[in-house]
Amino acid sequence: MSNPLTIAKFGGTSVANYAAMQNCARIVAGNPGTRIVVVSAAAGITNHLVDLAHKAMTQEQIGEVCQAIADIEFRILNELKAKDSVAAKLDDLLEEVKKLAFHEEILHRADLKDQLLSMGERMSSLMFSAVLAEQDVTTMNFDVRKVLRTDSEFGAATPQLDVIAENAQALLKPEIENAIVVTQGFVGADEEGRTTTLGRGGSDFTAALLAEAIGAEVCEIWTDVTGVYTTDPRITAAAHPLPELSFEEAAEMATFGAKVLHPATMEPAVRKDIKVFVGSSKEPEKGGTWIVKDCENEPPFRALTRRKEQVMVTVKTPKMMYAQGFLQQVFAIIAKHKLSVDLVTTSEISVSFTLDNPANSVAQRLNRETIAELETICDVTVEHGFD
Incomplete structure (x- = not known):
């Protein structure tokens, strides 16, 4: 491929609805180098799933939350051009959500919680694969659990890098020759095949891990902001996006409060010198922030971060x-x-x-x-x- 091999990750607001997914699909289709897409759950879905996994509710309340999840997904489904080919698969996933949500041990078993929390990404990847196919490109919805091996620390699983690399080369890399692979962030599986999760915000980490495993040159993180800002723009109007950051600076900012990136994202990028781009899926034409090994300019200070709670x-x-x-x-x-x-x-x-x-x-x-x-x-x- 003449274009650098790229993995693109889209966050929850970027895949919140059909129109948002269309924006993302155009970004992917416009870059021939993008061969793998990692998606988060649609905005709002994970919060509902967290409630089901952690809050004691009546049967009626559980049903209402399950319906709220279904409503979000059906709003996307109903705008698909080929919705009939997706509807049955979505119904199966929603049925799995209900089965887990009503499980009598859901509040007490970490393995069941992770199964439930993974459902948002599984539904999102199904939907986005269909939206992307509308751009006249060949797509494939791939189950990341086949590749992303972790330990059994449910809720905050640790990736097993050697196994991930081996699985990615054998199972994932061959697929990108003929299709754009759409897969799930945040989700993995342990040695026994049980679903695990990487912790909240782990989709960035997933994208970086897969980029490392298949030898990608670029990892794109598409969010709802135009790059990494000098400080939180909600605090001051003087905040502005940075054109570039070093790996070390980005890691420090992520660790100390910058919410644009998951703190662990930089680890695979540093190991394999993978360039990371952060941009807005709503306004891709505005560019964003490149995170690289060595910056051309090094000012006295780069940014200010804030940590709450x-x-x-x-x-x-x-x-x-x-x-x-x-x-x-x-x-x-x-x-x-x-x-x-x-x-x-x-x-x-x-x-x-x-x-x-x-x-x-x-x-x-x-x-x-x-x-x-x-x-x-x-x-x-x-x-x-x-x-």
Whole structure:
């Protein structure tokens, strides 16, 4: 192929409805190098699925949420030119949503939750494949679980890179010679074939992992904003998109609050020197931000980020602060409970550190057991809602 091999990822707002999907389809069809498309669930779907997976509801309430999901998908289906070829498959997926949502153990089993949460991407890829076919290109709806092997940590699975690379070369790369492959973000499968998820926002990560596995040169992340901004444009009108960032800068920004990219996205890009482009699917003509190994220009500072909903933990003990191994004990407990520390500050008798608090994450794991274990060696104060 004369054009650089490209993977394009489209987020939830980019595939929210038929018109939005058409915009994305035109972007894909307009770039002969794009051979794999990764899609998120249509906007609103994942929130409904999270409610079904985590909230106790009456049978009637569950039915109402399932209907809300179906309504979003049917609005897209009804505008398809070849909807008859898709309708039966969509019905099967919606039936699977209902079966899982009404399962008596859905609130208690992480494996069932991941099966349910994966349904948004599975429906979205089915729909987008049909919309893309309307651009007179050959498409294929591919189940990413055949390729994206993970461990069995449901809800936050870790990809197994060697297996993914092997699977991608054997099962995915041959398909892109004859069709544009449309597949799911966020979703994987463990060694036993059970559905897993990479955590909220994991579709970016999926695109980067697949780009690495098939040897793509470019990974495009299409969102609802024109690139990565100098700061949150909702805070100040002075914010503007950056033409370029280095891998390191993008990784730091993603980790410390920039919501345009998933923090893990940069890891595969750095390993294989894959160029990452971030742009708006609504206004592709406005360009976006290129994230590359080395930037041509390096200003004194690139951008400002903001982190919300932080948890601050303060550990204090006047007797042991300077005792050998005290901090090692504290952070060993944190590591044991799989918590990731972001910022640390120290004083003569205390140490404070912050933890990110995304939905369904730290709030569930920073539990009484963790605090009780810390309290065996020091006094502990936990404060929520820091910005």
